[in-house]
Amino acid sequence: MKNSKFKTIKNKKASIPLELIIFLLLNLVFFIVMLFFAYSSGDKEFVYEQTLSKEIALIIDNSRPGTIVSLDITRYVELAKENKKELEDIVKINTEDNSVEVNLKQSGGYSYQYFSDYDVSVKTEANLLILNIEEKIE
Amino acid sequence: MTKNKKAEKLLSIWWFFVLAIIAGGIVIGVLIYSSSDVDINEAEARVLSERISNCLVDNGHLKLGVFESDFDIFDFCNLNQEVFEENTNFYFNISVYDSKSLIFNLFKGSSSFEKDCRIGMTKDVEAEYFPGCSEKQEGVLFNGEIVRINVLTASNQNGRKISV
Numbered sequence: 001m002k003n004s005k006f007k008t009i010k011n012k013k014a015s016i017p018l019e020l021i022i023f024l025l026l027n028l029v030f031f032i033v034m035l036f037f038a039y040s041s042g043d044k045e046f047v048y049e050q051t052l053s054k055e056i057a058l059i060i061d062n063s064r065p066g067t068i069v070s071l072d073i074t075r076y077v078e079l080a081k082e083n084k085k086e087l088e089d090i091v092k093i094n095t096e097d098n099s100v101e102v103n104l105k106q107s108g109g110y111s112y113q114y115f116s117d118y119d120v121s122v123k124t125e126a127n128l129l130i131l132n133i134e135e136k137i138e
Numbered sequence: 139m140t141k142n143k144k145a146e147k148l149l150s151i152w153w154f155f156v157l158a159i160i161a162g163g164i165v166i167g168v169l170i171y172s173s174s175d176v177d178i179n180e181a182e183a184r185v186l187s188e189r190i191s192n193c194l195v196d197n198g199h200l201k202l203g204v205f206e207s208d209f210d211i212f213d214f215c216n217l218n219q220e221v222f223e224e225n226t227n228f229y230f231n232i233s234v235y236d237s238k239s240l241i242f243n244l245f246k247g248s249s250s251f252e253k254d255c256r257i258g259m260t261k262d263v264e265a266e267y268f269p270g271c272s273e274k275q276e277g278v279l280f281n282g283e284i285v286r287i288n289v290l291t292a293s294n295q296n297g298r299k300i301s302v
Contacts, residue, residue: 023153037168038168041172047173051176057178110298110300115218117217
């Protein structure tokens with residue numbers, strides 16, 4: 001009697017019901033889809049463009065004329081390369097608008113104003129952005 | 139029959155309901171993150187007040203040029219005049235007091251920010267669209283007399299998307 005009960009338990013353990021497998025698979029598929037959505041759908045370029053333009057605007061406003069600032073922009077360069085964007089076009093200074101324009105995609109970008117009246121020039125060397133802040137010559 | 143019932147238990151309407159809630163949460167979270175703004179208005183206002191007081195004061199002395207008739211704050215402090223026109227994103231107000239009264243006052247930019255700043259500072263209110271403000275006060279020497287200089291600055295810049 002005891003032996004037969006033991007046998008049935010052993011059999012039950014060995015076979016996982018099909019409905020449970022389907023249930024687990026559906027759960028797994030759902031979470032993979034959600035993870036993929038979270039990774040791919042967020043416009044991360046927009047967040048990066050925003051942070052870099054604001055960072056540069058603050059640097060300009062916080063500097064005295066004659067300052068040269070070297071900024072490590074490795075992660076921005078990587079994103080720009082992913083989007084096939086020329087490195088020289090990542091950061092531009094709009095003198096008419098007195099703003100910093102950052103562009104990490106083929107089109108679009110983000111612009112942020114600074115309040116200083118300086119002559120600012122930018123150049124990209126490998127993963128470094130060199131900001132040259134000079135007094136404006138009228 | 140029993141198999142069907144087990145499957146119904148596992149794949150019930152409630153299970154789909156829970157998944158829908160989780161999916162909704164993730165989508166909302168991603169959308170909030172991707173459209174979020176990095177707010178540096180307060181930092182910008184602080185930088186502006188530092189800039190103004192550093193250019194007006196030299197070693198604890200108020201610079202002489204401040205009270206001259208042709209005093210141009212924009213030229214004096216390397217500030218862009220166009221950025222501080224009325225209805226722009228910036229504002230500053232410089233007040234100088236002697237022991238008795240206000241002897242000098244100059245303000246430029248969006249003057250409505252002053253009220254917003256006062257409300258935010260006195261009532262400790264946090265409003266989403268209020269400007270970031272900074273106020274700096276210091277006692278300095280002018281013609282051998284101690285005068286108090288007060289610099290209130292505000293920034294309410296949001297930045298903008300551009301289409302290149």
